[in-house]
Amino acid sequence: MSALKYAGMDDTDSEDELPPGWEERSTKDGWVYYAKISLCVLCFFADLPYGWEQETNEKGQIIYVDHINKRSTFFDPRQAFTVEDVVVKPKRYDGNSSALEILQGRDLSDKVVLITGANSGIGFETARSFALHGAHVILACRNLTRGNKAASLIQDEWHKARVETMMCDLASLRSVREFAQAFKAKKLPLHILVCNAAVCTQPWSLTEDGLESTFQICHLGHFLLVQCLEDVLRRSAPARVVVVSSESHRFTGLLDSCGKVDLALLSPPKKDYWSMLAYNRAKLCNILFSNELHRRLSPHGVTCNALHPGNVMYTAIHRSWWLMTFLFTLARPFTKCMQQGAATTVYCAVAPELEGLGGMYFNNCFRCLPSLQAQDDGSAASLWELSERLVSERCGGVQAL
CATH class of the missing domain: 2.20.70 (Ubiquitin Ligase Nedd4; Chain: W;)
Structure with a gap:
């Protein structure tokens, strides 16, 4: 038996060369043996690790x-880093994972990310996480003062962060179109669009477009935004749209007696309005919109998924109702932190295993099934048709910008 075979290696016809990573050694009393070595990659002329x-x-x-x-x-x-360290092992994430943990080691310097409602809460943590990993992040906010403050906080944390704020009020279809026009003027690609902005427990009010504000801010404004930026997304493919929904979508319905999505339920008169129910309906719209958007755009390299950010997330979204604020304050020790709340959004935006996949719903970084109506293709098509009609009636539809 040869020394190499004794060392657990295949025999070889060559007496001059050893396989890569092996070397010949000898003991003090003259015995020859063969050892497998682990070469250290010094790489002094290579780039430093990202970050x-x-x-x-x-x-x-x-x-x-x-x-x-x-x-x-x-x-x-x-x-x-040694040779063995280069092996990438897949990792599973869960409700305890943070957005920065999911992005660890990722270089997003070639990505442009647009996030609505990014000046506070999980939207801010989502923007911060992307920016700290090199992405060019656009904060689409209705309040420029708060948006600029959020951008400054990120840039104070890392002076090279590429963050900018742009005005976009989802309660105004005119503002959404103006934002899309201003964004296109920058001649940037768009690789990740996060539809994050939302309101909850709002008192009844109508937008300047004559629609109930929760419905327009949570759904219709985002619908128009994606429509206006569709050509940019398609040119930037592969691109992803991520829609932040909620588990509360399960506690409502949208259909009339004919099986069509009922506008009277989505934008009710004041006497029929209940703020929490309006929020639940808007979140159901988010999933139906995500599914239909994926069906329409996935052939062009644009995928879309919806998600629930976490159970009993403590954010400022409930600030307009004192009772909800009180209940969230009591529950705060048991809720996710903002970084954990942003994790599923980030996962849907960058996970390699989701490349080319969409039309799904995620919770705690895991795919799960939404409500039966949220899975209904007919409801998704009906909502899309209604949304197109509402936009067309109020601003002439989506025209080339």
């Missing part, structure tokens, strides 16, 4: 700074 920068401290010493995890070291991080 690291080389700097000089006040003493003139070279240090390496990890801006994402806020740490520094004198040790070159490129020396920390």
Whole structure:
């Protein structure tokens, strides 16, 4: 038996060359043996790992700074990776995962991300997570002051973050069209569009377009936004649309006696209005819209998924109703943090295993089945038809910008 076969290797006809990663060694008493070595990849001429920068401290010493995890070291991080470390192992995420955990090691510097309602709550954490990993992030907000403050907070955290704020009021179809026109003027691609903005427990009010505000802000404004930016998404393919819905979609219905989506339920008069029910209906619209959008755009490389961000998320979305604020305050110790709340959004936006897949609903980074009506293709088509009619009646439809 040859020494190589004894070492657990195949025999070889060559007496001069060993297989890669093996070397010949000898003991003090002259016995020859063969050892498999693990080569350290020093790569001093390669780029630093994503998120690291080389700097000089006040003493003139070279240090390496990890801006994402806020740490520094004198040790070159490129020396920390061996050949075996290059193997990528798939990881499963759950309700305890954070957005930054899902993005760990990802370089998104070639991506443009647009997020509605990104100045606070899970929208802000979603924007922050993408920006800290190099993406060019657009905060689409109705309040520019709050939006600019949010952008400044991210840039204070990392001076190289590419974040900008643009005015977009989903309660105004005119504002949505103006935003789309301004975005297109930048000549940017659009790889990820997150329909995140929402209102809950709002007092009854009509928008300038004559529709109930919860319905328009949560659904119809996003419907028009995606319609206006469809050509940009298709040119940027593969692209993803992510729609933030809620488990509360299960506690309502939208159909009239003829099986059509009923506008009277989505935009009721004041005497028939209940704020929580209006929110539930709008969240059901989110999933139906996501499914139909995926059916229409997936042949063009644009996929869409809907999600629930987390159980009993504590955000400012309930601020207009004191009772809901009180209940959320009591439950706050048992809720997800904002980073965990943003995780499923980020997962749907970047997970490699979802490339080319859509028309699904996610909760805690897992696919699950929504309500039966949310799965109904007829309801999705009916809502799409109604949404097109409402937009057409109020602003002449979606015209080329």
